[in-house]
Amino acid sequence: MAFRAFAISKNTGISAATLVVLLILAALWAVLSRAEYGSGLGPAEWSAIHFTVVQAALSAGISTLLAVPVARALARRRFTGRGLLVTLLGAPFILPVIVAVLGLLTVFGRAGWLNMALAGVNLPTISIYGLHGVVLAHVFFNLPLATRLLLQAWQTLPAERFRLAAQLDLTPHAVFQSIEWPMLRQILPGTAALIFVMCLTSFAVALTLGGGPRATTIELAIYQAFRFDFDLSRAALLSLVQLVLAGSAAFLALWIIPSVSMGGGQDRARQRWDARGGVQRLMDGIAITIGALFLLLPFGAIITQGLAGLMVTPASVWQSAVTSVGVALCSVAVLLMLALPMAGWIATAKRGSVEAIGLFGIAASPLMVGTGWFILIHPITDPVLFALPVTALVNALMALPFVLRILVPPLRDTVQVYGRLSQALSLQGWPFWRWVVFPRLRPQIGFAMGLTGALSMGDLGVIALFADQDHTTLPLQMYRLMGSYQMEAAAGAALILLALSLGIFWIFDKAGRGHAQA
Amino acid sequence: MKYLTLAATTFLATSAYADTPELVVYTYDSFISDWGPGPVIEKAFEETCACDLKFVGMGDGPALLARLKLEGARSDADIVLGLDTSLIAAAKQTGLFAPTDVTADYDLPIAWNDESFVPYDWGYFAFVHSTDLTPPHNFRELGESDIKIIIQDPRSSTPGLGLLMWIKEAYGNEAPAIWAGLADNIVTVTKGWSEAYGLFLEGEADMVLSYTTSPAYHIIAEEDETKVAAPFDEGHYMQVEVVGKLANSDQSDLAGAFMEFMVSDAAQSVLPTTNWMYPAIMPKDGLPAAFDQSIEPEKALLIPNEAVPALRKEALAEWLSALSQ
Known part of the structure; x- marks a missing residue:
């Protein structure tokens, strides 16, 4: 192999990947080792598996289909605030679920804005609970993501094709068929697959809007097995089902998922001669308005209610906000230590089956990993001491697949372009990272750090298992406030959480991009 | 030193x-x-x-x-x-x-x-509602009405489990039929009492499973006399x-x-x-x-502690199948 030496050593990458697998398998083993009796999977579990697949398929399908007109309209139109709207499309993805649900309830709840309006004009009201609610919330999170991915694809269409289409005087329908549809056919399956995988492991949405035997996801069933029945064998079995289901779906999807990139460059509309007609304008206007309202109304609800709530927010909220920022920063650090070597390994290997290990992180149930480590730590020392490190670790694992998708393509290019030169200069290992990789990947690393920080900030899963009174994170504190019917204070906490999540994302992303543009 | x-x-x-x-x-x-x-x-x-x-x-x-x-x-x-x-x-x-x-x-x-x-x-479990609602007098009437209720999951909450036992104790083998009647009244099943009660106060349902003493909270803490508990003639579970x-x-x-x-x-x-x-x-x-002002149930229902685990298993299976339809 001497003639194929690389500037990046594989060993660190392999160690990081092994560590990820070991962390997850050790937890699964720990849970299994404590399982006493096997109750197997009953009808309730099968219906949970069924529901999980159905809601994920519906969420993926609806998000992707609705994203087509919105992305098309955004790609064809220029208007004031377009850039801001495109930026805001990235927000729901990093919005803490518990905050989003609060906003969605205000808008779509039984006594929410939409139903008030519907009742005002004597139309039947809609329900946000059960399958509807879960799918609605998932569409809220994923429609903007799908729109951004599609918009990005639209921007890759050469402007010349539209010019040619205009010269040939093609009808808008013909333009769609001959230029846009072939592009969509390529991008749609991957987008849908990505959303499908993310919705398979949904927990917090199902916990708040689902619940009950009709709307239980696998992750929620795992939670119930742990929390009430304390049936560890069922919890472990369900974790395995989820690992296999989400893992294989993710693995299959890996080959068709478009690379996740939310960088700049999408704020310029092309000259579109085919879109000049009044009907076209009207349709695009409607698509953009509905899309923007769907996105912005819940945000507005969170902000208006939160401002009132800030007055009555107890000191404990600020304390847990500090803890949350700490956890988020730890997650970012852990993530970098895992993701960079793994990305290095994947980028230098041929097409990466290694990336599948990263997907393990999204397929493994955070509750299972958390409980497993609780069982491992408890005989040795007080698990409360480890509450924050374990939370940081699990959050980093969850962000790993996204981050690998972001880092690998540019890293592969960098290694290809600069590998030989660096080799000739004996620039290897740390110096190669320091002088070659970091300056070139700064925007992507900043984006990845922001994403991880924001995701970790809003996570509710693991900490609930470990935390005592003194170690709560902001989402947990908010949940407890809601629990003692301090809804106003909870709304205040939600606003703080929203500001912190978006803030941490913005700071890291800005720090990464600021340099690149300079 | x-x-x-x-x-x-x-x-x-x-x-x-x-x-x-x-x-x-x-x-x-x-x-x-x-x-x-x-x-x-x-x-x-x-x-x-x-x-x-x-x-x-x-x-x-x-x-x-x-x-x-x-x-x-x-x-x-x-x-x-x-x-x-x-x-x-x-x-x-x-x-x-x-x-x-x-x-x-x-x-x-x-x-x-x-x-x-x-x-x-x-305490006694009871369904709490606003005074502007005409409450049903038992589970059958509730099931036949189109009143929307929020209950708690019996797998994760004690009131939820209490309701399971309440219906089982009051109706025995007819419990599945009662649950089938209630299925279309249930807006959602929450994890715990707090979420359910919070949603009820936000106006997400007409009635919520809580306690006969809950209205006292509104009277004392909020000077609000519009929340009352509905007396059920089957008796109330304790x-x-x-x-x-x-x-x-x-x-x-x-x-x-x-x-x-x-x-x-x-x-x-x-x-x-x-x-x-x-x-x-x-x-x-x-x-x-x-x-x-709290209602005084005509009959206090309680299943002996030792009998609960076996009954819970049976009642939970009935509940799951009634609500999965």
Whole structure:
């Protein structure tokens, strides 16, 4: 192999990947080792598996289909605030679920804005609970993501094709068929697959809007097995089902998922001669308005209610906000230590089956990993001491697949372009990272750090298992406030959480991009 | 020399710390919230015990038991406060609880003679609604109406489990038919009481499963008389909340003293207006006037503790199949 030496050593990458697998398998083993009796999977579990697949398929399908007109309209139109709207499309993805649900309830709840309006004009009201609610919330999170991915694809269409289409005087329908549809056919399956995988492991949405035997996801069933029945064998079995289901779906999807990139460059509309007609304008206007309202109304609800709530927010909220920022920063650090070597390994290997290990992180149930480590730590020392490190670790694992998708393509290019030169200069290992990789990947690393920080900030899963009174994170504190019917204070906490999540994302992303543009 | 002083101070500090024994009490979240009984009880007990009372919140009642099973005999807890009559049998199966000799002159609608658990408050489950709704008089009427209700999941919440037992005790083999009738009335099934009650107050349903004493909260804390409980003619199912001592506690005497304290007037007099339940022993000064407005069930229903686990399994299967349709 001497003639194929690389500037990046594989060993660190392999160690990081092994560590990820070991962390997850050790937890699964720990849970299994404590399982006493096997109750197997009953009808309730099968219906949970069924529901999980159905809601994920519906969420993926609806998000992707609705994203087509919105992305098309955004790609064809220029208007004031377009850039801001495109930026805001990235927000729901990093919005803490518990905050989003609060906003969605205000808008779509039984006594929410939409139903008030519907009742005002004597139309039947809609329900946000059960399958509807879960799918609605998932569409809220994923429609903007799908729109951004599609918009990005639209921007890759050469402007010349539209010019040619205009010269040939093609009808808008013909333009769609001959230029846009072939592009969509390529991008749609991957987008849908990505959303499908993310919705398979949904927990917090199902916990708040689902619940009950009709709307239980696998992750929620795992939670119930742990929390009430304390049936560890069922919890472990369900974790395995989820690992296999989400893992294989993710693995299959890996080959068709478009690379996740939310960088700049999408704020310029092309000259579109085919879109000049009044009907076209009207349709695009409607698509953009509905899309923007769907996105912005819940945000507005969170902000208006939160401002009132800030007055009555107890000191404990600020304390847990500090803890949350700490956890988020730890997650970012852990993530970098895992993701960079793994990305290095994947980028230098041929097409990466290694990336599948990263997907393990999204397929493994955070509750299972958390409980497993609780069982491992408890005989040795007080698990409360480890509450924050374990939370940081699990959050980093969850962000790993996204981050690998972001880092690998540019890293592969960098290694290809600069590998030989660096080799000739004996620039290897740390110096190669320091002088070659970091300056070139700064925007992507900043984006990845922001994403991880924001995701970790809003996570509710693991900490609930470990935390005592003194170690709560902001989402947990908010949940407890809601629990003692301090809804106003909870709304205040939600606003703080929203500001912190978006803030941490913005700071890291800005720090990464600021340099690149300079 | 400097190091020696440092070492000596550290040693002294540790032993001074060790002189104040710490009593760890696992309980449900709402007990220790700023508005719950926790802070008052902690202050009152610490005045008498020369100890540090530490409450640890663990979600809802069932989660409390699950956490205990997870930690097993190595648990740091000395006391578990907040299990109820539906969970006592399951709790005893763990073998983690010690017998107690605390007794008191209870004001419960039933005779109490459990060797491990001491009751501290109790209540009747009931559906709470606004005064502008004409309530149904039983589960059949509720099932036939188009009134929207929110209930709690029996797998994760004690009121949810209570409702399961309520319908099972009142209707026996007809319970599945009752659940089938209720299925289209249920807006959602929440994880715990707090979420359900919060959603109800936000206007997400007409009625919510809670307690006959919940309206007293609105009268006293908010001077709002528009919330009432609906009397059901099948009778109302009871819940008695209990406190128990762990066999592996390293503060056994202190734990005993705490259980004694929970049935003393100091604790009993704060429970009605912080936990919003009936006290297990009537306080010297009686109950606040608002409690007189609470409905008095015609019949108190309660399944004997030992019979609960088997019945729960059966009733849960019926519930699951009725609501999965």
